[in-house]
Amino acid sequence: MKPLHIQLETTTLANGLRVVVAPDSTAPVVTVGVYYKIGFRLEPQGRSGFAHLFEHMMFQGSENAPKMQHIKLINSSGGVLNGSTMYDVTNYYEAVPSNALERVLWLEADRMRALKVDDENLRNQRDVVKEEVRVNVMNQPYGGFPWLDMPPVAFRNWANAHNFYGDFADLDAANLLDVQKFFRTYYVPNNAVLLMLGDVDPKEGLALAEKYFGAIPAGAPPPIADSSEPPQTEERRGYVDEKFGTLPAIAAAYVLPRRRSAEWHAMALLDQSLHGGRAGRVYRELVLEKQIAVEADGGIDDLFGYNGPAQMTTRLIYKPEYSADQTLDAFDTVIRDVKEKGISAEELEQIKIKWRSDYYSTLEGGRGGYMPRYGLMHLLACFTLFDDEPQLVNTVLNGFETVTTAEVQAVAAKYLQPSNRAIVFRAPVKNEKEAA
Amino acid sequence: MATRAPELAVGVPPLSAERAVTWPKRTHAKLSNGMQIVLAESHSIPKFHGELFFRSGEALVSGRSVGLAELTAAVVRTGTTARTSRQIEEDLRRLGADLGVSAGQDTSAISFAGLSDFVEPLLRLVNELARDAAFPNTEFERERRQKLEEVKLERTSPGFLASERLRKVLFGEHPYAKISPTEQQVLAYQREDLLAVYREIYTPENSFLVIVGDFDPQAILRLIESIFGDWKGAKPAAKANPSLPDLRGRRVYLVHNPGSVQTQILLGCHAITRKSPDWIPLGLTNSLYGGAFNSRLVMNIREDKGYTYSPRSGVSPLREHGYFSVSAAVRNEVVAASLTEIFYELDKLRSVPVPAAELADAQNYLSGIFSIGLATQEGLLTQFATSALNDLPDDYLEAYRDKVRALGPLDLLAMARKYFDSANMQVVVVGDKEQIQDQAALFGEVMVYDNRGNLLGG
Numbered sequence: 004m005k006p007l008h009i010q011l012e013t014t015t016l017a018n019g020l021r022v023v024v025a026p027d028s029t030a031p032v033v034t035v036g037v038y039y040k041i042g043f044r045l046e047p048q049g050r051s052g053f054a055h056l057f058e059h060m061m062f063q064g065s066e067n068a069p070k071m072q073h074i075k076l077i078n079s080s081g082g083v084l085n086g087s088t089m090y091d092v093t094n095y096y097e098a099v100p101s102n103a104l105e106r107v108l109w110l111e112a113d114r115m116r117a118l119k120v121d122d123e124n125l126r127n128q129r130d131v132v133k134e135e136v137r138v139n140v141m142n143q144p145y146g147g148f149p150w151l152d153m154p155p156v157a158f159r160n161w162a163n164a165h166n167f168y169g170d171f172a173d174l175d176a177a178n179l180l181d182v183q184k185f186f187r188t189y190y191v192p193n194n195a196v197l198l199m200l201g202d203v204d205p206k207e208g209l210a211l212a213e214k215y216f217g218a219i220p221a222g223a224p225p226p227i228a229d230s231s232e233p234p235q236t237e238e239r240r241g242y243v244d245e246k247f248g249t250l251p252a253i254a255a256a257y258v259l260p261r262r263r264s265a266e267w268h269a270m271a272l273l274d275q276s277l278h279g280g281r282a283g284r285v286y287r288e289l290v291l292e293k294q295i296a297v298e299a300d301g302g303i304d305d306l307f308g309y310n311g312p313a314q315m316t317t318r319l320i321y322k323p324e325y326s327a328d329q330t331l332d333a334f335d336t337v338i339r340d341v342k343e344k345g346i347s348a349e350e351l352e353q354i355k356i357k358w359r360s361d362y363y364s365t366l367e368g369g370r371g372g373y374m375p376r377y378g379l380m381h382l383l384a385c386f387t388l389f390d391d392e393p394q395l396v397n398t399v400l401n402g403f404e405t406v407t408t409a410e411v412q413a414v415a416a417k418y419l420q421p422s423n424r425a426i427v428f429r430a431p432v433k434n435e436k437e438a439a
Numbered sequence: 440m441a442t443r444a445p446e447l448a449v450g451v452p453p454l455s456a457e458r459a460v461t462w463p464k465r466t467h468a469k470l471s472n473g474m475q476i477v478l479a480e481s482h483s484i485p486k487f488h489g490e491l492f493f494r495s496g497e498a499l500v501s502g503r504s505v506g507l508a509e510l511t512a513a514v515v516r517t518g519t520t521a522r523t524s525r526q527i528e529e530d531l532r533r534l535g536a537d538l539g540v541s542a543g544q545d546t547s548a549i550s551f552a553g554l555s556d557f558v559e560p561l562l563r564l565v566n567e568l569a570r571d572a573a574f575p576n577t578e579f580e581r582e583r584r585q586k587l588e589e590v591k592l593e594r595t596s597p598g599f600l601a602s603e604r605l606r607k608v609l610f611g612e613h614p615y616a617k618i619s620p621t622e623q624q625v626l627a628y629q630r631e632d633l634l635a636v637y638r639e640i641y642t643p644e645n646s647f648l649v650i651v652g653d654f655d656p657q658a659i660l661r662l663i664e665s666i667f668g669d670w671k672g673a674k675p676a677a678k679a680n681p682s683l684p685d686l687r688g689r690r691v692y693l694v695h696n697p698g699s700v701q702t703q704i705l706l707g708c709h710a711i712t713r714k715s716p717d718w719i720p721l722g723l724t725n726s727l728y729g730g731a732f733n734s735r736l737v738m739n740i741r742e743d744k745g746y747t748y749s750p751r752s753g754v755s756p757l758r759e760h761g762y763f764s765v766s767a768a769v770r771n772e773v774v775a776a777s778l779t780e781i782f783y784e785l786d787k788l789r790s791v792p793v794p795a796a797e798l799a800d801a802q803n804y805l806s807g808i809f810s811i812g813l814a815t816q817e818g819l820l821t822q823f824a825t826s827a828l829n830d831l832p833d834d835y836l837e838a839y840r841d842k843v844r845a846l847g848p849l850d851l852l853a854m855a856r857k858y859f860d861s862a863n864m865q866v867v868v869v870g871d872k873e874q875i876q877d878q879a880a881l882f883g884e885v886m887v888y889d890n891r892g893n894l895l896g897g
Contacts, residue, residue, distance in 0.1 A: 031460060068448040068449075075733045076451060081806060082807055100458070100811075102455045102457045102458065103454055105452040109450075127744075131745050132748075134701065141700050142768070144596055279532065287525065290585075297589070322584075354532065356533060356535040359554070363486055364486065366484065367483050367816065375815050
């Protein structure tokens with residue numbers, strides 16, 4: 004197996020902005036990302052959904068690039084752009100032909116330095132976000148299942164437990180002062196990392212970073228989210244109505260060990276044993292063998308992308324002739340088995356090979372097929388902002404390669420406990436009348 | 440139309456000199472059994488991505504039932520004469536591989552990706568699935584039951600209901616009209632039906648293998664010959680399909696989805712296939728209309744009016760026919776307002792030549808995103824497969840950007856007039872009829888359906 008080595012050049016500007024360049028001139032394309040260390044968890048109480056609404060506002064205009072110009076300038080350079088809001092970070096990214104690098108940096112710097120939006124922009128994007136919530140959640144079968152259903156059941160700290168897409172009343176209450184305050188507090192260079200990946204000369208990339216971002220003043224260090232949870236002593240359960248779907252569904256989630264601990268590495272491979280596609284134990288038992296469920300998937304979503312409580316979540320959609328108890332029993336049989344017997348050396352070896360293969364694919368593409376190196380960008384950003392160690396992209400696999408079968412069983416025994424688990428039951432409100 | 444004129448950006452750095460776009464060399468080959476092959480190197484990661492296509496899918500066997508090719512594909516991966524379902528899945532994991540078997544209207548395909556260290560064992564598994572699938576009866580029954588639940592469930596998705604209705608309207612008696620089976624059809628499937636489809640479609644003479652990755656193409660070609668070379672089988676006979684309905688006049692099809700808090704709009708008309716000489720100019724016209732974030736439709740009904748989150752338009756090419764469509768999920772109060780803007784922007788492109796600066800922006804966009812695919816193995820695979828399956832000229836990829844840049848405003852005007860057929864556009868709306876029927880009726884005669892496709896009335 005060829006050893007992995009991704010060349011990195013990094014620096015920190017005087018204003019605290021970290022810069023990471025990963026050059027690779029195979030194709031004349033460069034991916035640029037700016038990550039801010041602010042996500043759902045930190046949005047103010049009474050302003051649920053604000054981190055995401057704010058992300059939309061970042062496309063609404065800055066001092067030298069007014070409304071519509073960000074999108075127009077990237078598209079007309081032959082590139083694509085987007086942004087997304089996560090638990091602990093918000094990102095903005097572009098993939099462009101490499102001759103547009105300087106233009107992209109100028110745009111990102113302009114909106115980091117001077118966001119310029121008005122009430123009309125805010126009203127417009129509030130409407131757009133409401134349609135986003137309707138199309139993804141309120142008007143879809145299993146909309147928001149389980150990513151919006153699980154947090155209020157599993158967690159007690161508002162930071163982890165609230166509605167991340169936002170209650171409409173909270174979205175309506177958001178005003179321009181909130182926008183300005185949020186921008187001043189969190190969107191400062193010392194709370195961000197700039198990434199350039201692909202067809203870029205490292206020296207030139209670092210020089211352009213200084214040229215466009217160097218003069219942006221640093222801000223006060225932003226507050227850090229207290230996402231700590233009170234100890235959980237028993238299983239938590241919640242019930243949600245399914246308005247459209249025809250089948251009942253269950254999501255069961257266990258809280259993960261602390262990020263980058265030895266247990267966390269073992270848990271990631273245990274997750275693969277349970278949820279690694281059709282070879283995974285949950286799919287094999289519930290869909291292929293016992294044939295209770297029609298869908299069984301889930302696991303740890305975005306393992307490297309969290310800096311606070313996170314879960315391994317199983318998602319089951321099952322046949323109507325089975326009860327919730329029968330389905331949960333079948334799932335618990337899988338869990339009991341792995342706790343009592345662990346996994347074989349052969350299974351662990353298979354999982355490690357697949358893990359390595361998946362890691363390569365993540366680096367090349369990852370989420371969002373139209374964004375080359377999205378995955379590499381995401382890992383570099385999280386390793387920089389959470390761990391202050393971008394070089395982890397080259398070494399992080401080692402921690403998984405050395406996990407033993409004993410460690411997998413130990414982490415199963417310790418973490419796959421009712422007192423570490425939350426379950427959401429989502430049952431159709433209508434009976435089979437309409438589908439019969 | 441936009442209510443607020445956009446302001447201009449100040450001090451934008453110019454683009455620097457463009458770097459040449461160089462597509463990797465392709466190795467073309469054809470085995471004596473008729474299997475066609477395209478191979479290309481890409482060393483971005485120590486992996487490879489491939490797809491074994493068969494040039495037939497649902498449309499070929501639609502006379503027997505709907506969805507047979509798709510269920511055949513699903514059962515192919517569940518067992519061969521040499522391996523059980525569980526062995527297949529564990530072998531894939533051992534090779535660090537992903538694999539999928541699927542079928543569309545015109546093709547069936549086994550797609551795969553894995554570590555370069557394990558090319559040979561993965562190709563051997565693909566070969567086994569293509570030639571020696573066993574169709575275990577228990578796996579067939581399980582997949583059929585899952586399909587039955589799936590066809591019930593999809594009737595609750597507004598996007599599915601809209602696509603289903605539009606395809607029925609546009610394609611009439613042609614097989615492309617049916618995108619999913621009924622429950623009765625699923626219940627009537629027999630294992631023997633699937634076996635017959637498999638024997639007919641999965642043959643070397645009907646196949647096309649495309650692989651991109653971190654390998655030496657000559658070594659892979661020898662390996663392919665040794666693995667697939669002794670496979671025999673002719674391609675299926677071509678089938679004539681009914682012609683399409685001649686759709687004159689704008690009609691509205693309302694699919695009643697009680698309790699819907701939003702309306703899914705989908706409208707469309709006949710267009711072109713991938714082989715048409717109009718493909719590139721229509722693609723450019725579409726990208727300017729609603730195919731890009733920066734397009735007129737998105738800027739109008741999202742960025743200006745806030746009616747919707749994700750409006751878009753596109754040309755969907757099937758092998759025999761293609762269609763143009765526009766979609767937007769909008770709040771119930773603005774169904775009429777959204778349709779007004781959708782038609783306004785179509786008619787504007789049919790009436791007024793595109794300004795030179797806007798055209799140049801769209802040309803840059805289309806030629807730029809074309810080369811983004813160069814950066815990943817999957818992106819390259821998609822481009823090579825599209826070229827191969829549509830028998831496009833060898834230099835299609837190399838010539839694409841120049842062709843986009845050679846187009847002028849009058850070319851786009853001609854495309855809009857020819858294909859953005861607003862007067863005869865068929866309009867589907869999926870939502871709660873109590874809230875939207877009056878608005879929909881402003882755009883043509885309305886026919887109302889329930890979510891199972893039954894006509895409720897006009």
